[in-house]
Amino acid sequence: MKLLNYTSRYFVIILLFIIFIWAAFFYYNMLDEIYDSMDDSLENQKGLVLQKVKDNPEILQKKQFEDGYYTIQKLAGKPKKMGKDKYRDTLMFMENEKEFEPVRLLETSFSQAGNYYKLKLITSMVEEDDLVEELLYSIIALYLGLILSILILNNFFLKNTWKPFYSLLEKLKKFSIESEHKITFEDTKIEEFALLNKNIENLLYKSQESYKQQKHFIENASHELQTPIAISINKLELLLEKNNMNEDQIETFSSVLQNLERLKRLNKSLLLLTKIENNQFIEEEDINLNLLLQELLEDFLDYSTYKKVELELIQQKNLRARMNKDLAIILFTNLIQNAIKHGKVGTQIEIIIHKESVMIKNESDHTIPLDVDKIFSRFYKETALQNSTGLGLSIAQAIAKKYGFTVTYTYKDLHCFKVNFQQT
Amino acid sequence: MKILIIEDEIDMLQNMKQTLEKEGFLIESATHYESAFQKIGVYAYDCILLDIGLPDGNGLDILKILKEKGINDGVIIVSAKDSLDDKLKGLNLGADDYLSKPFHMAELNARVKALLRRSNFGGTQNIELGNLSVNPEERSVWINQTEIELNRKEMDILLYLIANKNRLVNKTALAEHVWGDHIDQADNFEFIYSQIKNLRKKLTAHQVDIEIKSVYGIGYKLDVL
Structure with missing residues (x-):
């Protein structure tokens, strides 16, 4: 859930509740006030009527409202609650309106010259009724308006306040540790965000720096390792040439030599990988991939024959790509080599050139898909092949990435590596 | 020199x-x-x-x-x-x-x-090893005046071994020279053996005066008999 919706949701729930209570309270309070004032005026009139009765006993005969606002009824005896006022709402048929209208009625009793009378006083509630109705609508309108405006304002302010935060998120999303590009943030007046930006900027800068240092370290380390390894190999070769060793010794030396060669390979691959990542292959040319693959396949003929697999080049289209030629060769060498290395004896490896991609398909004894998340990572080996550096596919991917191409792996009875030359 | x-x-x-x-x-x-x-x-x-x-x-x-x-x-x-x-x-x-x-x-x-x-x-002189005569520039090979047809790789191997005659040549060095630098240590370069075998066959068919020896697990050596 988005931050905005999250806070809005709470806001709405709390506001609905609080304002509802407030509105109800307000409404009933007002209502009470209106009744109070009506009842006061009725009481006042009662006083006037009682005064009038004393002055003019004739009106004691007034049994109907007709032209007045009160009736007096003689009672047989003393009422239970003598002189007690009783208010209530009722309906009364109004001649002029020809319908029942709400009225407020005061019922009380009094005594006059030893007789007991019941007095009923009324006052019309038509206007008050309208007022109450009006009040209710106003409150509902106010209630809704208040909530709506609070929400809109809240959204507006939140959006504005959190703007630096969202811009930070956007930048982090696009951030790549490999890129040389430094992230910069616009200034914000909000101290917390300024602090956050500053810290993140620092953090990113440090990560980029340490990434760069790590890259350079690997490059320097593998570079420095080259010479001692080469010297050791050369010395061993010279020693072996002296030819004064028995077979046992030769076997041991041969094993040492092979392991040194392996170390050299590994180191060379690592160096190559860092060189690709450090953008040290600047030269680019337009390469005819059909031609390049034809040549490569010829080079691989000995190896494929030895491994008893057949290489089949299917050229559906002519494909060209702009890249470094050495890297193009390495990219396909690694992929084809991989296919031959793991290819099933007696099967065919298909290399298909499409309009914008090259696919390399091989059958294998390994009939389950490889782990797509891992095969391109450094030093990952699916099989315990001793001579594999575990860097071939990483290198292939690094090359593709450098030019915005992609290398993808899929499995459908055949292991299939696809190099897509459509730049992403 | x-x-x-x-x-x-x-x-x-x-x-x-x-x-x-x-x-x-x-x-x-x-x-x-x-x-x-x-x-x-x-x-x-x-x-x-x-x-x-x-x-x-x-x-x-x-x-x-x-x-x-x-x-x-x-x-x-x-x-x-x-x-x-x-x-x-x-x-x-x-x-x-x-x-x-x-x-x-x-x-x-x-x-x-x-x-x-x-x-x-000026690259004109042939390399003579017993009855074997090679011209690296023209990429031609003769044994007792009979020209031998070698494919590109066999030729490369032969020239490389001749340049290093009487010396032990590491098979990695040979593979890198002939098959290119980018070839990985694919199965320990065992595959180059078949080319060597073919080369030997073609040479010995004409009673050549050289011998390409395999040196256990390490590489090859060209000896002049």
Whole structure:
């Protein structure tokens, strides 16, 4: 859930509740006030009527409202609650309106010259009724308006306040540790965000720096390792040439030599990988991939024959790509080599050139898909092949990435590596 | 023939020296820019192996001065940098070849011999080993005046082994030379064996005076019988 919706949701729930209570309270309070004032005026009139009765006993005969606002009824005896006022709402048929209208009625009793009378006083509630109705609508309108405006304002302010935060998120999303590009943030007046930006900027800068240092370290380390390894190999070769060793010794030396060669390979691959990542292959040319693959396949003929697999080049289209030629060769060498290395004896490896991609398909004894998340990572080996550096596919991917191409792996009875030359 | 090795790495220098001395070359060496400079001024060499990453100067400057003075010693640049830029610069300045570190001694041998052949005989002279006669430039092979048809790789292997005759050639060195630098250590280069086998078959069919021996797990050796 988005931050905005999250806070809005709470806001709405709390506001609905609080304002509802407030509105109800307000409404009933007002209502009470209106009744109070009506009842006061009725009481006042009662006083006037009682005064009038004393002055003019004739009106004691007034049994109907007709032209007045009160009736007096003689009672047989003393009422239970003598002189007690009783208010209530009722309906009364109004001649002029020809319908029942709400009225407020005061019922009380009094005594006059030893007789007991019941007095009923009324006052019309038509206007008050309208007022109450009006009040209710106003409150509902106010209630809704208040909530709506609070929400809109809240959204507006939140959006504005959190703007630096969202811009930070956007930048982090696009951030790549490999890129040389430094992230910069616009200034914000909000101290917390300024602090956050500053810290993140620092953090990113440090990560980029340490990434760069790590890259350079690997490059320097593998570079420095080259010479001692080469010297050791050369010395061993010279020693072996002296030819004064028995077979046992030769076997041991041969094993040492092979392991040194392996170390050299590994180191060379690592160096190559860092060189690709450090953008040290600047030269680019337009390469005819059909031609390049034809040549490569010829080079691989000995190896494929030895491994008893057949290489089949299917050229559906002519494909060209702009890249470094050495890297193009390495990219396909690694992929084809991989296919031959793991290819099933007696099967065919298909290399298909499409309009914008090259696919390399091989059958294998390994009939389950490889782990797509891992095969391109450094030093990952699916099989315990001793001579594999575990860097071939990483290198292939690094090359593709450098030019915005992609290398993808899929499995459908055949292991299939696809190099897509459509730049992403 | 006299060769000057300009190289600051002592172990490397010793390896190169030992390798080339075995071939009967006269080797002189310099480990610094200054001493290299002095030697060039005094003696003439058939070949100079020039490391461009010297501690007290750039080897390319030595090359520049050589060419300015009109000294036509053959120059092979040796560089650990493996950068295209250096390679192009070196070749543009008039170097004859470029060898990037690390390299196999067999490769060094082959390069030096190829250079000497080109500069001394213009590449016209055939290499004679018993009844075998090879012309590397024309890529032709004769045994007792009968021309033998070899494919590209068999030819490359033969030339490489001839340049390193009587020496043990590491099969990695051979594979890298013939199949290219990018070929991974695919199954320990066992696959080169089939080419060797074919080559042997073609040569022995004509009673050649050489023998390509397999040396257990390490590589091959060409002996003249």
